[in-house]
Amino acid sequence: MRTARLHEPGQPLRIDTVDTPEPRPRDVLVQVKACGVIPNMHAIFSGRLWNQLPPLPASVGLDATGVIAKIGSEVTDAAVGERVYVNPWLACGSCPYCRAGEPLLCSAAAFQGYFGFFPHSVRQMLDYPFGGFSEYITASPQRLVRLPEQVTFEQAARFGYLGTSFAALRMGQVGGGSTLAINGVTGTLGVGATLLALAMGATRILGLGRNREVLAQVKALAPGRIEVLALGDAPIADWLRGYSGGLGVDVLIDCSARGAAAANTAAALGALKRGAVAINIGALTEPLAIEPIRFMTGRLQFKGSNWFTTGEGQLMADMAGAGVLDLSKLATRAYPLAGINEALAEVQKRPGGLINIVVNPDR
Ligand SMILES: [Zn+2]
Secondary structure (H helix, E strand, O other): OOEEEEEOOOEEEEEEEOOOOOOOOOEEEEEEEEEEEOOHHHHHHOOOOOOOOOOOEEEEEOEEEEEEEEEEEOOOOOOOOOEEEOEEEEEEOOOOHHHHOOOOOOOOOOOOOOEEEEEEHHHHHHHHHOOOOOOOEEEOHHHEOOOOOOOHHHHOOOOOHHHHHHHHHHHHHHHOEEEEEOOOOOOOOHHHHHHHHHHHHHOEEEEEEEOOHHHHHHHHOOOEEEEEEEEOOOOOOHHHHOOOOOEEEEEEEEEEOOOHHHHHHHHHOOOEEEEEEEEEOOOOOOOOOOHHHHHHHHOOOOEEEOOOOOHHHHHHHHHHHHOOOOOOEEEEEEHHHHHHHHHHHHOOOOOOOOOEEEEOOOO
């Protein structure tokens, strides 16, 4: 089979031919139909960050969707032909966190086809050595999200970032009546948070971003419920309070990218309603100045959220299947496997969160 492999950090991926894997007795083999291409990949594959790359050359690709092609001899709850999204989150199952039922806190966590969070995460990446930019990958049945027929492979290839936003919105208990602010609303995470918050019943969504063209597209998703502000056009906290009855927002989802200015996040924190929660799902690295006394007197929270469970992935799939979650606004740009490096270059141009860049390894 063909697979895109990273041979050297910072260098283009190469399309190599390798043996098609056989699933282990408790695994499945998935024929990949689409795999998402996301903004962070270029930085991860540079090898210059803290992330632990898999042993090189490494087959890569994070958000794979496809059809089950073969099942291991001991697999009972999966069948050949099922349409699935493969949650790439690898939890070891035996560390203190996993034993306590907290796989997202796993102390050996890794992403199949992407990176490990710790040096000893490598063991798990070796168990599942193929990434989604391959014609086939192996996976465990516990990590499969079943896709309703209404959800395309290309839409589901966006589930990684969508799920990250979804888990944060659930952490913030967003629902009917919620007033929500999203900092970085024009990016991949921000647009996903907007689509999901609409589906979850948020009454008002206040988006902050820079790209005016994409801000207008976000506003157009639900003009009666969404307001947008181009950063710099008005003081952030005043603007947020103006659209939230003067009280402030119930939830702030911060999607700020690695190089963003922490000052914008700090300003948005100034518009939290008493009892509100701010949840970070971005990669902001600049230190953030807060006034702890405000968090005490207002009973405020600042939390982080990373990825999502397979159960949450299934909730999203079912919401999309029932028409509650509208993924039709995502505009797919699909590349064949041979175009993987062009796809990675395009996502670097930050075309905006409604553009969904995927690779179809069967082309
Ligand atoms: Zn673990």
